[in-house]
Amino acid sequence: MNPAVFDQIRMMASDLFDVPVDRITASSSPETVENWDSVQHLNLVLALEEKFGLQLSPEEIEQMKSIGDTAKLVDSKLQATPR
Amino acid sequence: MAIVIEPYRPEHEPAVQEFNRRLQQSSGDPDLVFSQRSVPRWLPPADDSPVWNEFFVAVEGSSVRGAYGLKQEMFFVRGKGSHRVACYHHPLSEGIIDRRYASVGVLLARDALARQPLLYALGMGGADRPIARMLKVLGFCLIPIPFYFRVVRPYKFLLEMQALRQARWRALLMNIAAATGTGWLAIKSAQALSMLRGRAGDFAAEEIPGFSDWAEDLWNQANGNVSMAAVRDAKTLRLLYRADVTSIKRLRVNRNNAAIGWAINGQRRKDPKYGEMRVGSIVDCWAAPENAAEVVQAATQALEKEGVDLIVSNQSHHMWCRAFESGGFLKGPSTFVFAASKKLTELLQPLEENRTSLHITRADGDGLPANF
Numbered sequence: 086m087n088p089a090v091f092d093q094i095r096m097m098a099s100d101l102f103d104v105p106v107d108r109i110t111a112s113s114s115p116e117t118v119e120n121w122d123s124v125q126h127l128n129l130v131l132a133l134e135e136k137f138g139l140q141l142s143p144e145e146i147e148q149m150k151s152i153g154d155t156a157k158l159v160d161s162k163l164q165a166t167p168r
Numbered sequence: 169m170a171i172v173i174e175p176y177r178p179e180h181e182p183a184v185q186e187f188n189r190r191l192q193q194s195s196g197d198p199d200l201v202f203s204q205r206s207v208p209r210w211l212p213p214a215d216d217s218p219v220w221n222e223f224f225v226a227v228e229g230s231s232v233r234g235a236y237g238l239k240q241e242m243f244f245v246r247g248k249g250s251h252r253v254a255c256y257h258h259p260l261s262e263g264i265i266d267r268r269y270a271s272v273g274v275l276l277a278r279d280a281l282a283r284q285p286l287l288y289a290l291g292m293g294g295a296d297r298p299i300a301r302m303l304k305v306l307g308f309c310l311i312p313i314p315f316y317f318r319v320v321r322p323y324k325f326l327l328e329m330q331a332l333r334q335a336r337w338r339a340l341l342m343n344i345a346a347a348t349g350t351g352w353l354a355i356k357s358a359q360a361l362s363m364l365r366g367r368a369g370d371f372a373a374e375e376i377p378g379f380s381d382w383a384e385d386l387w388n389q390a391n392g393n394v395s396m397a398a399v400r401d402a403k404t405l406r407l408l409y410r411a412d413v414t415s416i417k418r419l420r421v422n423r424n425n426a427a428i429g430w431a432i433n434g435q436r437r438k439d440p441k442y443g444e445m446r447v448g449s450i451v452d453c454w455a456a457p458e459n460a461a462e463v464v465q466a467a468t469q470a471l472e473k474e475g476v477d478l479i480v481s482n483q484s485h486h487m488w489c490r491a492f493e494s495g496g497f498l499k500g501p502s503t504f505v506f507a508a509s510k511k512l513t514e515l516l517q518p519l520e521e522n523r524t525s526l527h528i529t530r531a532d533g534d535g536l537p538a539n540f
Contacts (some may be wrong), residue, residue: 115324116268123270123298131306143278147170147271
């Protein structure tokens, strides 16, 4: 996992879910973060798309089970994106 | 396992039943159910039908994790012709009871938008509810639709209006107002004051079994007064208000034996917020601006004859709002919200100019069969 991408996503999640950034870990998920509901999940998707210039497909959105999964997904999409 | 959204087919029905069972068991809310039948009871798809319902399910292996409906219909947009539009309704997600499925709500809403970018949702219980908030995040424009009510029996209203009696002190005040007659006086005075704003002319109303050419003429004569409305031509009205549906009444309003408008009345199903009151609703209406007051009065009189205690209606068009106010209706807080997708909002531009001449009523969206 790219640490820079992971850190950016942690910051984003911290803002969205109103949780201190040091409490956002790779295993943070809707089950462990109280404010991570369906509306905030959508906010996270839109924030990722805007920040990283990506389009997430339904299959990819569904893969976002945790912050770690999300960071891996974004990293792999960035790697695959021609620069 | 990946979640795939696909049209609801008969083979999904057992999994939908199981989905409903899980939702009800965990939430305790009997209303959290999706249709157990893959073919909609109301407005099933049919050849040559201008309006129909279709359902979609989010499938994970052999389980259903979410579902939603689309009511496909034609919208008239002034100066821009007719457009196929869909109402996004009954979205239900396993995420309501299991956070592992928090993504399902997003998948459902995006899937609906991909299928029909000209999308709207209606009602939703208010702009602060999760569905409305999600649609707002997706760029939908949220417009509250004004709520009007007329108290026919103040005594019963004061004792039974549970939505206003939540606070003990207010319930006590309402009891006193009912017992002393001051509540009756206050409500009747407010409604009478409201009626000073205008007066209906001569009219005669009749209950009718259905809609024919006269309704087509009314639609064509009056649609230039609305910025946007679901098409209400005779063919669509016959589908929406089928002759065999007895839970609603169709009224034709005449002057000199010629139709000047119509209204659909219904009595709302029991709702805890209304207590034991019989609640009538002016569900839908149509007329040229100069005849709106007559239609409101005809519909009101018909419901009063049926013995309802309270009459309610949701209306967005300024002309109809004025007609309800001059018909003795008071405006109350509304939780009935119209949410238009970005593409649909583009059609409504200039929005500030057009939003008050949108024609949205309780009959739009999906609420018709559920509420009456």
